[in-house]
Amino acid sequence: MASCTAIIDIGSNSMRMAVFQKTSRFAFHIIHEVKSSVRLGEHAYKNGGNLQPLPMERTALALGEFLTIAKSFDARKVLCVATSALRDAPNSNEFISRIRREHSLSIKIIDGAREAYLGGMACANLLAPMEAITVDVGGGSSEFAHLCNGKVESMFSLNIGTVRIKELFLDNNDTEGAIRYIDEALKSLPPFQTDTLVGIGGTFRALTRALMKRGDAPLKKLHGFTTGTETFSQFGDQILQASPKKLKSLYIKPDRFDTIKPGTLILLRILKHLQAKKLICSGVGVREGVFLSDMLRNARDRFPANYNPSVRYLLDTYAVHSDHGIHCAALAKRLFELLKAPLQIDESFRYELVIAAKLLPIGVGIRYYNYRYHSHYLVLSALDYTLTHHQIALIAHLLLFKKGHTSSELIAKSSYRPLLPDTRTLNAIHTILWLSHTLLAQRQKSQEIALAYQNGALEIQGEHLYLAREKLKDLPLPKSLTLTFL
Numbered sequence: 001m002a003s004c005t006a007i008i009d010i011g012s013n014s015m016r017m018a019v020f021q022k023t024s025r026f027a028f029h030i031i032h033e034v035k036s037s038v039r040l041g042e043h044a045y046k047n048g049g050n051l052q053p054l055p056m057e058r059t060a061l062a063l064g065e066f067l068t069i070a071k072s073f074d075a076r077k078v079l080c081v082a083t084s085a086l087r088d089a090p091n092s093n094e095f096i097s098r099i100r101r102e103h104s105l106s107i108k109i110i111d112g113a114r115e116a117y118l119g120g121m122a123c124a125n126l127l128a129p130m131e132a133i134t135v136d137v138g139g140g141s142s143e144f145a146h147l148c149n150g151k152v153e154s155m156f157s158l159n160i161g162t163v164r165i166k167e168l169f170l171d172n173n174d175t176e177g178a179i180r181y182i183d184e185a186l187k188s189l190p191p192f193q194t195d196t197l198v199g200i201g202g203t204f205r206a207l208t209r210a211l212m213k214r215g216d217a218p219l220k221k222l223h224g225f226t227t228g229t230e231t232f233s234q235f236g237d238q239i240l241q242a243s244p245k246k247l248k249s250l251y252i253k254p255d256r257f258d259t260i261k262p263g264t265l266i267l268l269r270i271l272k273h274l275q276a277k278k279l280i281c282s283g284v285g286v287r288e289g290v291f292l293s294d295m296l297r298n299a300r301d302r303f304p305a306n307y308n309p310s311v312r313y314l315l316d317t318y319a320v321h322s323d324h325g326i327h328c329a330a331l332a333k334r335l336f337e338l339l340k341a342p343l344q345i346d347e348s349f350r351y352e353l354v355i356a357a358k359l360l361p362i363g364v365g366i367r368y369y370n371y372r373y374h375s376h377y378l379v380l381s382a383l384d385y386t387l388t389h390h391q392i393a394l395i396a397h398l399l400l401f402k403k404g405h406t407s408s409e410l411i412a413k414s415s416y417r418p419l420l421p422d423t424r425t426l427n428a429i430h431t432i433l434w435l436s437h438t439l440l441a442q443r444q445k446s447q448e449i450a451l452a453y454q455n456g457a458l459e460i461q462g463e464h465l466y467l468a469r470e471k472l473k474d475l476p477l478p479k480s481l482t483l484t485f486l
Contacts, residue, residue: 012139084140112157118289120145
């Protein structure tokens with residue numbers, strides 16, 4: 001088995017573990033996740049921050065089983081971090097010593113700034129490039145990070161968390177007191193020059209998941225899902241007024257009933273304070289940040305330029321017997337440069353075209369027959385990082401091909417159509433992708449084919465093109481394009 005690392009994150013409310021498996025130097029995927037609602041911070045805030053015996057017992061039992069799971073995967077490393085509940089507790093050493101004694105596990109308590117950095121750094125590396133504020137509402141505190149130019153510029157941590165607000169205010173029906181407490185804490189944040197907010201953590205993901213189920217999300221993928229503040233705030237108001245029965249009908253899971261309202265209240269006050277307009281859900285956070293800080297420790301916590309770990313993972317796993325996609329990508333780049341003007345394709349689509357070309361063979365790793373559909377499914381399911389939903393939908397759809405059909409004819413009804421470009425552009429990009437694939441039908445190298453464009457015709461020259469000419473009869477071309485073989 002390839003190298004695995006287990007990351008455990010002990011929060012005030014939940015404890016989670018993710019097992020990461022590397023497929024090459026910087027490529028990875030998650031092969032197992034487990035969560036336990038240990039409520040380590042339960043009743044602590046009513047008792048001077050001291051951890052209570054029953055929550056510590058629950059957490060110790062769950063940790064033991066987490067470690068058994070990690071061992072089953074032969075994890076070479078188990079990295080365990082703890083956040084607000086332990087860093088605030090006067091008796092944290094009692095719990096840490098017990099875990100070291102019973103399980104030989106060292107727990108590293110991270111301060112608020114480090115927690116904010118880890119979540120922000122994960123987003124900077126694994127979401128599409130943007131300037132934004134990341135917000136991670138936890139059980140005891142909320143962390144903020146300012147992302148700019150692919151890195152974390154600044155970090156902030158405030159003592160406003162779901163368990164803290166619940167126990168200090170909402171258990172006493174003091175909503176107004178909670179609002180005053182939250183708003184006062186938010187005053188310590190500096191003004192940010194961005195209206196984009198990236199939500200990290202269980203509360204934001206729970207609300208986003210519910211919104212996706214209520215609406216017609218074009219792509220059923222949590223990571224990178226985007227919504228507007230008005231829609232989110234209106235739904236948040238519904239959550240705050242809902243009974244337990246109503247919460248269930250709003251797609252909130254029962255294990256979140258006791259923390260969803262304080263978490264929602266915190267988020268709504270944050271949105272108002274920051275005046276956010278665009279909200280993006282992150283499927284990554286502190287655990288991914290801990291993993292990346294270990295893997296990228298000699299690379300300043302950043303991937304190499306233009307590197308996509310999801311693309312590399314798919315190639316490592318499903319295209320191990322073929323470099324066809326690499327040659328298709330090289331030929332597609334050349335075709336794009338020749339045809340972007342006559343076919344009126346925006347320069348920005350080159351990026352998605354090249355990724356789609358690289359990923360052409362991955363479906364064969366599942367089964368040769370219908371491999372195009374397997375490639376399509378794999379991209380929709382596993383191409384997670386550094387791309388927007390629009391980009392993922394386009395790349396996935398480009399991989400579909402049927403003899404004699406244009407790309408726009410293959411779009412399923414009630415699907416991701418709203419995320420795709422206009423029909424003319426889609427068909428033009430599709431033509432370039434499958435033209436590059438077909439010209440390499442004999443599996444030669446891309447540099448063995450010469451290309452030129454003159455007077456509305458693409459001129460193609462090279463040896464071993466008999467199979468390509470035969471297959472190209474089934475490729476629908478834009479009316480403005482003809483092919484000439486020299």
